[in-house]
Amino acid sequence: MFYREAGQFKTSYAADQAIFPILQDRLFVIAVLAVAYLVIPFISTPYFLVTIMIPSLIFCIAALGLNVLTGYAGQLSLGTGGFMAVGAYATFKMTTMFPELNIVIVFLLSGVFAAAVGVLFGLPSLRIKGFYLAVATLAAQFFLIWLFNRVGWFSNYDPSGTISMPPRDVFGIRVVGSGAAPEVRYLMVLTLVVVFCLLVKNLVRSRMGRTWMAVRDMDIAAEIIGIRLMWAKLSAFAISSYLCGVAGGLYFAVYLRTVETIAFDVVLSFVVLFMIIVGGLGSVLGSILGAFFITAIPVILTRAPHDLGIPISVDMAQHLEVIIFGSLIIFFLIVEPHGLARLWQIAKEKLRRWPFPY
Amino acid sequence: MRAPATEAANATETGKTVLSAENISLTFGGLKALRDVSFDVKKGEIRAIIGPNGAGKTSMLNCINGFYHPQEGTITFKGVARRRARPDRIARQGIARTFQNVALFKGMSTLDNIMTGRLTKMHTNFLLQAIYWGPNQREEIAHREVCERIIDFLEIEHIRNTPVGRLPYGLQKRVELARALAMEPDLLLLDEPMAGMNLEEKQDMCRFILDTNHQLGTTIVLIEHDMGVVMDLSDRVAVLDYGNLIADGRPDDVQSDQRVIDAYLGVSHQ
Numbered sequence: 001m002f003y004r005e006a007g008q009f010k011t012s013y014a015a016d017q018a019i020f021p022i023l024q025d026r027l028f029v030i031a032v033l034a035v036a037y038l039v040i041p042f043i044s045t046p047y048f049l050v051t052i053m054i055p056s057l058i059f060c061i062a063a064l065g066l067n068v069l070t071g072y073a074g075q076l077s078l079g080t081g082g083f084m085a086v087g088a089y090a091t092f093k094m095t096t097m098f099p100e101l102n103i104v105i106v107f108l109l110s111g112v113f114a115a116a117v118g119v120l121f122g123l124p125s126l127r128i129k130g131f132y133l134a135v136a137t138l139a140a141q142f143f144l145i146w147l148f149n150r151v152g153w154f155s156n157y158d159p160s161g162t163i164s165m166p167p168r169d170v171f172g173i174r175v176v177g178s179g180a181a182p183e184v185r186y187l188m189v190l191t192l193v194v195v196f197c198l199l200v201k202n203l204v205r206s207r208m209g210r211t212w213m214a215v216r217d218m219d220i221a222a223e224i225i226g227i228r229l230m231w232a233k234l235s236a237f238a239i240s241s242y243l244c245g246v247a248g249g250l251y252f253a254v255y256l257r258t259v260e261t262i263a264f265d266v267v268l269s270f271v272v273l274f275m276i277i278v279g280g281l282g283s284v285l286g287s288i289l290g291a292f293f294i295t296a297i298p299v300i301l302t303r304a305p306h307d308l309g310i311p312i313s314v315d316m317a318q319h320l321e322v323i324i325f326g327s328l329i330i331f332f333l334i335v336e337p338h339g340l341a342r343l344w345q346i347a348k349e350k351l352r353r354w355p356f357p358y
Numbered sequence: 359m360r361a362p363a364t365e366a367a368n369a370t371e372t373g374k375t376v377l378s379a380e381n382i383s384l385t386f387g388g389l390k391a392l393r394d395v396s397f398d399v400k401k402g403e404i405r406a407i408i409g410p411n412g413a414g415k416t417s418m419l420n421c422i423n424g425f426y427h428p429q430e431g432t433i434t435f436k437g438v439a440r441r442r443a444r445p446d447r448i449a450r451q452g453i454a455r456t457f458q459n460v461a462l463f464k465g466m467s468t469l470d471n472i473m474t475g476r477l478t479k480m481h482t483n484f485l486l487q488a489i490y491w492g493p494n495q496r497e498e499i500a501h502r503e504v505c506e507r508i509i510d511f512l513e514i515e516h517i518r519n520t521p522v523g524r525l526p527y528g529l530q531k532r533v534e535l536a537r538a539l540a541m542e543p544d545l546l547l548l549d550e551p552m553a554g555m556n557l558e559e560k561q562d563m564c565r566f567i568l569d570t571n572h573q574l575g576t577t578i579v580l581i582e583h584d585m586g587v588v589m590d591l592s593d594r595v596a597v598l599d600y601g602n603l604i605a606d607g608r609p610d611d612v613q614s615d616q617r618v619i620d621a622y623l624g625v626s627h628q
Contacts (some may be wrong), residue, residue, distance in 0.1 A: 013499045013503070199488040205490075211474075214463050217466065218462070218463055221462070224425075224455055225478070226449035226450045226478035227474075228444075
């Protein structure tokens, strides 16, 4: 009844190609952004920001990156953790070598290193597909972690191989390191997420996105319409790894602050893959929903008994969390195998007709 | 349908040769798919390739657009001879094709599928694409207009935003033709454009092929099993049998050729 596009006519291709062609969608997105920027930082506790919002937002970028590669370009990858590690170590090295360099620029540059590494490990995709490619990208995962463990230069010869984020200011405000306010960290990560979502959405609705989707859907037909498969696949690897690298840098500098390579092991690759499968392959919205679902739900479930005043032990709460979380994943995948984003789309279709049954 | 086809035939008798294949031989291990096949395609004509199943028709198209590399022979397109070239290069030279079994991008809408046909003609770099507003949007809109004209031309306005996976087979074939036309090819290869269609859909498709040929001036190479269609549409017909070219000429001549009749009806070998 409220979500109806009747009467909204478009008179130009520009209007028809807009990201949110329907007025209600535009209003909804503006409302969400307003809440994220103007309400959440002021009403939420530091605990909520640090344990739920910041990691969820950082994983949004990582999931967005993997979704470019797997969801849009159809190249299965299990190297996400490795590419995130490249971003993390690049951030650490750059900010310790050039302490004066603006930390936001460091984050953006650290993605470039990850992109280069991603292209290198994307080369096998020119010959192999599907599960075999996933196994080939596992090589990236294991090799990169081994490299960062093994070569002391990456951790500035720290005896335990740990890297710690030194404090950095932007325009006189402490944004990372000890003493950085959760609100500031949250707003910085949120802004990066919004910018990257917009950039990726623009890419996937332009020539590049159509190139990737063509390669994903049928590579032979893509070739006969003039697509160079090598260029299409490697560009997907580059942009995907760039985003994963930036996410890795933030994961280290803003969220964990002190990191060992174990934080970027293969489990992380799987977690990000689950995010896009649960959220929805080939969808920007799916990356966001998946990242929040996988990151936030376990935290909320673990805390729930305590918050609700149910007297059960911490162990018990954690076991229950695993059970409920697993069931939720299965439930959502049975309800809609194409992910939460599709579920949202179906809900909108239904709303469009409501209250009429046809 | 017949009259304009013959008119076009007369007009193109003197047309320049767009594509010529000389002494093409293609073998897969011991199997000879094509033996010493030579034929040419003149500008503006509709050229049919017919023959029984397994005669090498699709192999011939695959050679022309670079999927297969014949062991012997040369293919000359627009005056440039080539031996080995990648399919995407050949697409950029101006050869488009459709497949026997529909090869659309299932996850994309009709419009996006047709827009992929414009990829080789779009040039903004990825940074401008990421920013979108500005040069990229202008380019998107310019190419959207071209695609909309093709959508008009093939009468598929109503399915513009439908994911192609949901379309019936006949419409999918039409979208595939639209995608090929979006490339504005000089030479269009159609591999059984009417396979599995009912009479009405076939009539539509015939009309679109003729319109493409007449209005857009596209040269067409066509593989088809429906003899009525082939004889009506095409200016010249090449007949393949077991990889050999057994006849080549105007539809009427080919129809009455004894070797062609034997190939199609079978003949007892004593």
